[in-house]
Amino acid sequence: MTLPTTTRQFSYSKFGSYNNLVLQEVPLAAPKANEVLVKTHAVSLQFRDLMIPQGTYPGFLEKNLVPCSDMAGEVIAVGSDVKQWHVGDRVSPNFMLDKLHEEVSPEILNSALGGAVHGVLTEYRTFPAHSLVKIPAHFSYEEAATLPCAAVTAYNAMLGGFDPIKAGDTILVIGTGGVSIFALQFAVASGATVIAISSSDEKLKVATKLGAKHVINYKTTPNWDEEVLKLTGGVGVDRVLEVSGNSTLARSIGSVRLGGSVDLIGAVGGLTNNPPADFVLLAIFKGIHLRGVYVGSVKQYKDMNKLIEANPEATRPVIDKVFAFEEATAAFACLESQAHVGKVVIKF
Missing domain, CATH: 3.90.180.10 (Medium-chain alcohol dehydrogenases, catalytic domain)
Structure with missing residues (x-):
C-alpha cells in the first residue's frame, strides 16, 4: 500500500x-x-x-x-x-x-x-x-x-502495587469518571466489595449496575466518611481510590482502616482547597499507606489486558x-x- x-x-x-x-x-x-x-x-x-x-x-x-x-x-x-x-x-x-x-x-x-x-x-x-x-x-x-491512561492507572492502583487487592477486600471508589469506573470494575472482577460515592443519583445507578454493593451521594451525605465507617462496622475500607485531591483527602483518610491504603490518582476537585491541618496526624496515627499512582507500565498494560480478557463482561x-x-x-x-x-x- x-x-x-x-x-x-x-x-x-x-x-x-x-x-x-x-x-x-x-x-x-x-x-x-x-x-x-x-x-x-x-x-x-x-x-x-x-x-x-x-x-x-x-x-x-x-x-x-x-x-x-x-x-x-x-x-x-x-x-x-x-x-x-x-x-x-x-x-x-x-x-x-x-x-x-x-x-x-x-x-x-x-x-x-x-x-x-x-x-x-x-x-x-x-x-x-x-x-x-x-x-x-x-x-x-x-x-x-x-485503556492506556484511565484503565492502566486503575489497574496499577488496585493490582499493581506492593499490596494488590484480593477477594474479600473493601474498596472505596470516589467519583464515576474513567479511572473510578475502571477501578470499580477491576475490584469487582477481583472479588472485592466496592463502595462508590458520587454527586449524582443517576451516576450511582450506573455504579450499582456495574457491581458496587453500596453507593453514597456526597451532596446529600456530605459527611460521607462517617457513612463509610457505618457501612464497614466502624473498621473502614481497605483501600481508597482518591481522584479528587485536596478537597476530599482528609475524608478519604478518615474512611480507611488502620494500616489501609489511599491511592492518590488525581486532582479533579481542584488544587486550591487545602485539607484540614490534622489530616497528616490522622494518617500517621492510622499507619496508612499514601501511594501516588502515575499511570503504569507496558507490563502492567499487558497484565491488565489478561484480566480484561478473563472477565469480558465485567470489564467492558x-x-x-x-x-x-x-x-x-x-x-x-x-x-x-x-x-x-x-x-x-x-x-x-
Whole structure:
C-alpha cells in the first residue's frame, strides 16, 4: 500500500484553553527502523487534557503540542528492525512510551504522550515498537482507546502495587469518571466489595449496575466518611481510590482502616482547597499507606489486558459520548462539564 505522507492533527497555537486547538495538515515521515506507523481509529480524553492548556499540569510541555495520550489504531507500516508487529495489528501505545517495567526516571517521565512529547490527536503517528500493546480482541477501537491512561492507572492502583487487592477486600471508589469506573470494575472482577460515592443519583445507578454493593451521594451525605465507617462496622475500607485531591483527602483518610491504603490518582476537585491541618496526624496515627499512582507500565498494560480478557463482561469500558474527529473541542467541553460517566471518546 502507498503510505500517507501527511496527517491531519490538532495542536495548540497557544495555551490557555482547549478552544485554542487548531486543525492542520502536516508532513508525515515514514517509520524509522525501530518504529511502527499507526492509523488512529479512536482517542479518549483525560482530565489531564483539560489541565494542560489551562497551565495547571506540572512538567515540560512540547511546543505547539498535539494533545491526548490515549488511542487505539491499526498498524499500517513497520520499520526494518521491527519483528513483533505486522500490518493490520490492532494496537495502543502506553501512556509513557518508555515505561516498560516499574522503574522510573526523568527520561521515562518525559516520554508521556500529549505533554512532554506530542500526543495522539492525529490521523497517523509513529511509535517506538516497544511502546505498543495489542488491544483486547473483543473490544472495538473506541473501547480500546479508553485503556492506556484511565484503565492502566486503575489497574496499577488496585493490582499493581506492593499490596494488590484480593477477594474479600473493601474498596472505596470516589467519583464515576474513567479511572473510578475502571477501578470499580477491576475490584469487582477481583472479588472485592466496592463502595462508590458520587454527586449524582443517576451516576450511582450506573455504579450499582456495574457491581458496587453500596453507593453514597456526597451532596446529600456530605459527611460521607462517617457513612463509610457505618457501612464497614466502624473498621473502614481497605483501600481508597482518591481522584479528587485536596478537597476530599482528609475524608478519604478518615474512611480507611488502620494500616489501609489511599491511592492518590488525581486532582479533579481542584488544587486550591487545602485539607484540614490534622489530616497528616490522622494518617500517621492510622499507619496508612499514601501511594501516588502515575499511570503504569507496558507490563502492567499487558497484565491488565489478561484480566480484561478473563472477565469480558465485567470489564467492558463505559463510554458516555463519542464525538467525530472534527468535533474535538466539543468533546473537551463535554469532559469539562463532568456530566459524563466513564469515558469521552473521539472517533476517526
